[in-house]
Amino acid sequence: MRNEDSTVQATFNGIARRYDLMNSLMTLGSHKRWCREVAIFATGGGGSKFLDLATGTGVIARAVHGQNPGSSVIGADFSEAMLEVARQTRGNGGIHWQFADAHELPFEDGAFDGVTHGYLLRNVSDLDKVLAEQFRVLVPGGVVSALESSPPGGILAPFVRIGMRVVIPTLGTIIGRDRDAYQYLVDSTLGFLTPQALRLRFEQAGFVDIKVKSKFLGTNMIWSARKPR
Known part of the structure; x- marks a missing residue:
């Protein structure tokens, strides 16, 4: 594991116990609804086997299973503390x-x-490798669906950036x-790729039918893409 990944x-690991509460506060209660939208995209084409990466406390994994109760879902993460919270939560x-x-x-x-x-x-630390791995483990025609933060754009971007730099660390404290x-x-959100640049990386990984839906003044995006048949 690279040093940046260990960090x-x-x-x-350190924020696992308050992760869901903070996500709810930072999105004004919208986080779980967005996770359900991700699950709806992922299960819309049917199928019975699903993988939720960076599962954290398992919100998306449970939403996927809720959309398709007969499915088998793996919730995977490299934070053992997050996984421990996920295991202790109802609805597993x-x-x-x-x-x-x-x-x-x-897999x-x-x-x-x-x-x-x-x-x-x-x-x-290696976005292209991560997307390539998702492409590899999908069946032909399989779907990737994701919630991702994004640097704000548009006329309000300077004000949104200031708000993020003040409000989120204060809540974190x-x-x-x-x-x-x-x-x-x-810092990781404001320094991340623009939606246009991230779309290109999905394309370079081989995905097609790439769609993105903006949320919360462009600071969150719901992505969906498909592996060609």
Whole structure:
């Protein structure tokens, strides 16, 4: 594991217990609804085997299983603290929790009908490798659906950036009890690829039918894409 990946791992281990509360506060209660939208995209084409990467506390994994109760869902993360919270949360029927690094997935080619993730891509050290791994483990025609943060654009972008730099670290100090972790969240979001640049990376990985839906003044995006048949 690279040094930067170890740092990210330690960051998420440290905020696991308050992760859901902070996500709810930072999105004004919208986070779970967005996760359901991700699940709807992922399961819309049917299928019975799904992988939720960077599963965290398992919000998207549970939403996927809720959309398709007969499915088998693996919730994978490289933060053991996050996985422990996920295991202790109600509604885990049909979900298997597993430690995994998104850069080197321990699954066979074409193992899943759909892959989901939330806030994964801005936290990885090799984005192209992570997308290639998702492409590899999908069946032909399989779907990737993701919630990802994004640097704000448009006329309000300067004001949104200021708000993020002030509000999120303050919440991280008072509620999350880890200012540095939430300062990292702000920095990694503002320093991440624009939607146009990220679309290109999906295309370079081989995905087609790439779609993106803006949320929360452009600071969050719901992505969907398909592996060609």
